[in-house]
Amino acid sequence: GTTSENSGQGNAGAQESECGGPDGKYTIGMSQANVAEPYRQRMDDDIKAAAAEVPQFSVEFADAQQDNAKQVSDVENFLTKQIDLLIISPNEATPLTSVVAKAYNKGIPVIVLDRKVDGDAYTTWIGADNVEIGRTAGEYVASTLLPDGGKVGEIRGLAGSTPAKERGDGFRAGIEGKDIEIVQSVDGDWLREKGQSQADALFKAHPDIQVLYAHNDPMAEGAYLAAKAAGIEKNMKFIGIDGLPIPSGGLKAVEQGRLSATLIYPTGGREAVDTAKKLLVDCQAVPKEQTLETELITVDNAATVYNEANS
Amino acid sequence: MDNAVSPLVEMIGISKSYGGVRACRDIHLTVRAGEVHALLGENGAGKSTLMKILSGDVTDHDGTVSINGEPVRFTAPADAQRAGVAMIHQELDLVPALSVAENIFLGREVRTRLRTVDRRRMNQVTRGLLERCGVALDPRRPVGELRTGEQQLVTIAKALSLSAKVLIMDEPTSALSSAEVEQMFTVISELRRSGVGIVYISHRMDEIGRIADRATVLRNGAVVAGFDARELTAEAAAEAMVGRPVQTMFRTRDVDPGEEILRVTDLVLTPRRERSGRREPDGISLTVRRGEIVGVGGLLGSGRTELLETLYGAGPAGTLRGEILFRGKPFHPRGARHSVRAGMALVPEDRRVAGLSLEHSVTANTVLSIVDRIGTAGFVPRAREHGAVRRIVSELKVKLGSIGDAVGTLSGGNQQKVVFGRMLLTEPVLLLLDEPTRGVDVGAKAEIYQLLGEAAQQGIGVLLASSELAELVGVCDRVVVLSGGRSVRELDTRQAGEADLLAASMGEGGAALAVDVPGGEA
Amino acid sequence: MSTLFRFQSLFGLVAVFVVAVVFSPRHNGELLFLDADNLANVVRAMSEIGIMAVGMTFVILVGGIDLSVGAVLGLAAVGSAVLMVNDDFGVAATVVIVLLIGLFFGFLQGLASALFGIQAFIVTLAGMQIARGIARIWSGGQGVAIAYGEGPGEAPVAFSLLGERTFNGIVPIPALIFVVVAVVAIVFLRTSAFARHVYAIGGNEKAARLSGVPVTRVKITVFCICGFLAALAGIVHAGQLNQGSPNDGFGYELDAIAAVVIGGTSLMGGRGSVVGTVAGALLLGVLNNFLGLHGVDPNVQLLVKGLVIVVAAGLQRLRPSV
């Protein structure tokens, strides 16, 4: 974990490629871990939209379907085609490290999005901090929703996945020292329907829950549906994470009052294209790490943020 | 000889039940070295079950089996084979995708020194075995490409290859025509001379007198009689089996045939894709009138089955030339459903493969062809359905516990009657029968012939393909003889006998007579 | 004997149910498992799988299999959402169109399998990918949210009924739909001539054909039924979750097949019943609920479910064979 290495310079030593400048045409390969997660589909969409504004860029997408091995092949195919820049949102770190290094060592700039790879054989990493997001959520619950303490139910992401761990740990740090009890945690596998059926059982066992914290918006929405079916949705508040600016996303859910709050987990898609532009067109250096800020969304700012993101 | 002291095989007090059915009850049976012991009995009498016990296929039985005086208890067919007992099964049990040689040596492959399969040696030995059975087949051909009769010969060769001391033959000739049967009898005589004990099961009574030394008759799972086979007449054997004198096997009747319902002229089928093992119609002409039973004769592979399948629309896709007039109108076979609706009905050659869903009830199988017609709005009224089944079951004298029983638990002959009954329920005007009495006991045969007569009486036309000369001569009014997919001759059974039929099938004078049948190449 | 067989297919369900009752967690002395709400939840949670499994039963009875139902559910969910939200169709029109899509998809698969003789496993494996691909393209890859109201971009409120409960707020509508589908299928399979053809084809296809059964037509029809019911499940899914996502229903086909097989229907065709399938689906539902109520570790849940499926299928073997 290198977190403080904002070196300011792209690792120019290993970088043999020359910046082509504004006259070139550039093919960017975007290797996505999977598009079944709305967040990642939105990442692709953001990249597509941002790249459309850069006339020198054309982007090709590959979908690894949650399979590390397929993602390795996808990157290999990009290398065969001799792309000019690789954007990768890795399925997992270790399995993709060597193929990313291979690309990087061939002189292809590599932008790693969201999940990292091991070592430092890449040009830049862009992503958000899940622990930070979890902590923000916890602090919001402690300060605003339950200033006098209370009971919280948690619906976690897929057991064993890193974001689930970090979003859980961060939340606990955020409510540290307050009189807030997490009465039960269940696994929702990131899925809306799983969130719903798990919440069915959760509310059965703990009808007195005051806040429901879900590791993503779809599970929070599922829990809301379960509460509504049980007729107790007015007795509690729902918080999710992701805040995707799409019609089925968390921003709309907050705006329409189903969720009390969500925290933006930025996709980094636009930032990745901006970075690519700096590297290929503007011939500028980029920092090794670019951490994206989260934003707390409540009914006050939900509509504004949604419209901004889709303008 | 020591077989006077202890017989080759001694089965004592053998009993075996399937659920409520007692297939064998306290049976005693001995087989001596160098004898052919015929096992007779109606369908379902327990012959196959008894022999499956001897060959280690059925193992949960009561009673003891001794080989050469040694009590044995087989747990698998392989055990029995090691002890020198081989069985030719009633249902041809071969693997279609494997070659003839691979089938013969299945489970006992010849290996090279590298432990790999020694194909050359296996093919060589197989060639010899097949020669002994009087058939020239390439040992490398997949068995699935062979005709039923050829497959039966392969199973015989397979049994020979075991060099067994005891050889059980369960209806080995049911798919063979007379020439192959003769060859097989030669083989059996050889085996007998070399001291092999043979158990021979057949429903063809004429065979018993010719080759058997002794005969044991089973009825309802129990031994009811033992004979010296040389003194056994077909009538006496039949009576012992059925328990009462069997009425005249063949009908004696004189019907005035009515209008013509089928006229086939110069039928030729060119299949879209060649399928090996088939002999498609290649110039067939014949007619069938109401109330008439027309036989289709010919040697193994002369194209009888293919003719019936083509008429019924159940053969392979292809171009038809020539003309079919059915009930006076041109008929274009479009598939079984279409033919059934038009008034045709086919009783296929192999009831297990093409006739019945063995796990399903007698009811479900019997009404299958009319199930979408007996009700309204696509629903099946139970009462009417059961009524129809009960009526046909009692008309055909099907022996069963209840009509809800799985059809697979019936004996072969009764299964055949169920297929027959299903087709009768469709009220056809033309019945196409393909070897309808194969594996059927004398009693049931007589009943089926009677049914045929009654059907004809009611104005149905029948086209009957058979390998049994006696059946063709005894049951049919006329017989059309096929050879190589062509109709080569037509005989009137009032004048011609079995010998004429055989001669015509073998093609003696066939070339000359082919002129009788117009067309052919045209 | 056939009574015994039917009884056996319910045996596993009863056993699991009893275990769930006996070991139910308590709350203020009440058995949580037997709570009316909880039981309603069990049925609601299984209703989509159950509806699909009923259709699957038909396909399996003719000796086929349909791996595409999960993807068709996703496609139908997407279709429901897109048609109502983006294209402003009414509920009735949407439902009809989506059901027809499912039916047509089943039809194409039936055609490929019955007419061209390609094995159903492979046809529907491909169909699964194709349905997912279409759903992804149609939805733009994202779940389409269903908001209710009168305006453009909003779905008619009537559709939200699918997320509601009736009879004093106890019986979930999806559960009711499941029950109706099951009852219709049970009656149909017991009394119709079509059902006889289905069983006959599964029992011996060649014999059925020679007996005049329209084999190809029946086979195509069962695939149509299966596609239709998968689409119905997809509509229910969209209504329950207020969203249609192209990823919905992932892996559901295996649950549906498991329900059918646990219910005693043979994958070789020719034997089985919808009653068994319903029992199989409920067994899986009770099992899920039981493991969930106890908060069993999800990994252990996988193990337990695997074992229960094998044991349940093994019990079926005890039925009398011919």
Added chain:
Amino acid sequence: MSTLFRFQSLFGLVAVFVVAVVFSPRHNGELLFLDADNLANVVRAMSEIGIMAVGMTFVILVGGIDLSVGAVLGLAAVGSAVLMVNDDFGVAATVVIVLLIGLFFGFLQGLASALFGIQAFIVTLAGMQIARGIARIWSGGQGVAIAYGEGPGEAPVAFSLLGERTFNGIVPIPALIFVVVAVVAIVFLRTSAFARHVYAIGGNEKAARLSGVPVTRVKITVFCICGFLAALAGIVHAGQLNQGSPNDGFGYELDAIAAVVIGGTSLMGGRGSVVGTVAGALLLGVLNNFLGLHGVDPNVQLLVKGLVIVVAAGLQRLRPSV
């Protein structure tokens, strides 16, 4: 005729290959598809599926199916990582233990299916869940990273060979392993008595039993072979990706089955060959590569692959039937 049939199973592969060459994208006039590195990548990418598909061929030849191979691959990958990294086993010991685990898992499934007569589909569907469950529990739910070195917590460097290429850095080791496995299987299936028994059981199980073929033993053995090869694929997987994760190999079983079926092996058993399976796997590999090189939209790729699978399976139907 059997030559023709063998030719036909390669026909699809040749067709797809020719299309891939003709429509290959170019770079400086070179055909990118025919680039040695690219061809090596194609084989490398298919090597795991290929190895599993060889084992699957045996199971399918006896009329069975094994849905658990993907999960067993994951279990084996986890096992390799955990044993070397956490438990400090050497490469040889690890490989042997993991292969034995795969073999034993196959053995248990074979036992349940052959001895107790539970349908292979359902046994291995359950086996799939069980293997995943075990893998999750064993790994703690997380992928276990494999770092190389001499210290504790590091895997022996020898294992990293699996990620390397040989013969001037051209031929990937996994591809080599795949070729060896395929050649051994082809020779074995052509020459051994065991293979005759496998075909016989698939073609007519009753006939095989009556001929004295040890049916139960052969059936259990093919499941052992399949489990063994799935574990081998898992080891290769771990070596290629430097990690063993319990989620690895998800859905691979369907690719493996598709490779077998495209290769002309009948799911009914009794007919088919490993040559065909290899051709089927390569066809899928070339197809993936072709679609990837052209940057075809991933959703459209789903559609195209589905269609190609159906067409390829349909082509197999043209072979002469017996």
